[in-house]
Amino acid sequence: MMNILNGLLRLRRGPWEMLATILIALGVIMLMQPFVIGLYSYSFIVTLVGTVMFIIVSHFPE
Amino acid sequence: MTLSPMETAAAKTPDSMAKRIRGLSNRTIAWIFVAPTIFLLLAVNIFPLIWTIRLSFTNFRVNRPNNDVEWVGLRNYERILNDPDVWNTMQATAHFLIWTITLQVLIGFALAYLINKKFKGNDMWTTIIVFPMMLSPAVVGNFWTFLYQPQIGLFNYVVAFFTGADPASFSMIGDVHLAPWAIVIADTWMWTPFVMLICLAGLRSIPDSIYEAAECDRASKWRQFWTITIPMALPFLMLAVLFRGIENFKMFDLVVQLTGGGPGNTTTLTSIDLKREAFEKWRTGYSSAYAVILFVTVFGLASIYVKALNKVKER
Numbered sequence: 001m002m003n004i005l006n007g008l009l010r011l012r013r014g015p016w017e018m019l020a021t022i023l024i025a026l027g028v029i030m031l032m033q034p035f036v037i038g039l040y041s042y043s044f045i046v047t048l049v050g051t052v053m054f055i056i057v058s059h060f061p062e
Numbered sequence: 063m064t065l066s067p068m069e070t071a072a073a074k075t076p077d078s079m080a081k082r083i084r085g086l087s088n089r090t091i092a093w094i095f096v097a098p099t100i101f102l103l104l105a106v107n108i109f110p111l112i113w114t115i116r117l118s119f120t121n122f123r124v125n126r127p128n129n130d131v132e133w134v135g136l137r138n139y140e141r142i143l144n145d146p147d148v149w150n151t152m153q154a155t156a157h158f159l160i161w162t163i164t165l166q167v168l169i170g171f172a173l174a175y176l177i178n179k180k181f182k183g184n185d186m187w188t189t190i191i192v193f194p195m196m197l198s199p200a201v202v203g204n205f206w207t208f209l210y211q212p213q214i215g216l217f218n219y220v221v222a223f224f225t226g227a228d229p230a231s232f233s234m235i236g237d238v239h240l241a242p243w244a245i246v247i248a249d250t251w252m253w254t255p256f257v258m259l260i261c262l263a264g265l266r267s268i269p270d271s272i273y274e275a276a277e278c279d280r281a282s283k284w285r286q287f288w289t290i291t292i293p294m295a296l297p298f299l300m301l302a303v304l305f306r307g308i309e310n311f312k313m314f315d316l317v318v319q320l321t322g323g324g325p326g327n328t329t330t331l332t333s334i335d336l337k338r339e340a341f342e343k344w345r346t347g348y349s350s351a352y353a354v355i356l357f358v359t360v361f362g363l364a365s366i367y368v369k370a371l372n373k374v375k376e377r
Contacts, residue, residue: 017369024362031359032156040152041143044355051362 016057023050111357118351125344138351148352150327151335157242158249158317158331159310163303165250170257171299175291177258178265188262195255203319206248210234210320235321238328245317245329249310257302264298265291297373304367311360332356 007015027047030039065073072080083091118138122131142148177188194202209217210233218229234244268290276286314333317323323330323338330338336356340349 021366021369024366028359028363032152032159034153034156037144037146037149040149044139044143044358047362048358051358051365054362054365 011060013057013060013062016060017054020050020054020057023047023053026050114350114353114357117347118354120347122347122350123344124346134347138348139355141348142352142355147327148335151330151332154242154327154329155311155331158245158313158329159307161243161246162249162253162310163306165246166254166257166306167299167303169250170254170302171261171295173254173258174261174265177262191258192255194252197252199252199316200319202248202252203316206244206251206320207235210244212236236325238325241321241325241329245320248320249313249316252316253306253309257306260298260302260305261295264295267298268294297370300370301367304363304370308360308363308367311356311363 004015004018006012008019023046027043027045027050030043030046033039075083086094119133119135120131121134121138123129173191177184177191206217209215212218212230212233215229215234217234218232221227221232222229232240234240234247272290272294273286276290281289312333313331314337317329317331318334321329323334332352333356336349336352339345339352
């Protein structure tokens with residue numbers, strides 16, 4: 001856990017990519033879940049943030 | 063003295079052109095070769111994408127090109143993301159995605175595991191299993207429509223044979239509860255071979271020496287399966303899941319041919335709904351916003367796919 005936090009603070013690609021991947025997956029789940037329409041409404045912004053983050057952090061050093 | 067093809071081509075080049083080319087740097091020559099491709103990419107991919115994003119903020123209707131186009135900001139996105147009907151199509155897509163991927167991975171892996179065993183007629187069975195994948199989705203949709211016919215369809219008779227029910231008592235594509243499963247079955251039939259091929263590549267990449275070492279350590283077949291086969295084939299399984307996930311998220315042709323999105327809206331997947339908004343209701347601005355939402359979702363999934371692919375390459 002500390003390694004991941006250190007990686008995030010030092011702008012390392014691995015942990016940031018993992019965070020972006022989690023956001024994308026969360027956004028897709030929110031988009032397709034059948035329980036709360038509020039989650040569906042915010043799904044696009046979560047996926048968009050995750051996708052843009054993924055593009056940016058893929059240029060971070062290893 | 064015989065000239066090489068390169069030298070022959072150089073000799074045939076007119077002097078004026080040869081002088082001009084000789085004056086160019088390698089970098090410039092490289093750009094001359096790459097430029098047409100870049101231009102095509104910009105014209106065919108990037109420009110329409112930017113144009114779609116621009117249209118998504120307007121109320122433009124392509125069937126009324128002379129009307130004034132108003133800038134509506136994020137209103138199209140708000141409408142889509144608060145519309146219960148669109149939410150329902152997302153759920154229909156989710157049902158389709160989850161079940162097709164689960165069934166295709168389970169059956170595909172099982173088939174790959176069996177085909178990977180050395181037996182007589184191995185190649186012939188591989189060809190037979192791969193056959194559905196080679197067909198056009200329109201053809202598959204068409205003949206599954208016949209298979210699902212309550213009166214003459216083979217599928218109903220097979221179900222009736224095992225359950226004892228009357229074949230004419232249920233309609234796979236006419237019943238709101240059965241129609242979502244009808245498209246799942248047809249897609250699974252068509253695309254399981256694809257998953258099988260990916261899994262087969264994964265299984266064949268595992269060296270025999272690892273199994274021999276496990277045999278020496280007296281590991282049971284069950285233990286070998288869970289500690290060698292599954293972990294080593296996992297990246298390939300993951301690739302199959304992501305690849306089928308992205309493809310099925312965009313599924314259109316097979317379902318349109320099979321059910322047309324019905325009965326009601328039970329099998330209306332997002333791509334079918336998008337097509338209706340764009341080319342039946344002619345709400346171009348709204349459908350552009352819809353397309354952007356789907357694009358971002360697929361692009362996000364594709365990013366994960368590329369990351370997973372790189373991990374497989376590193377192995």
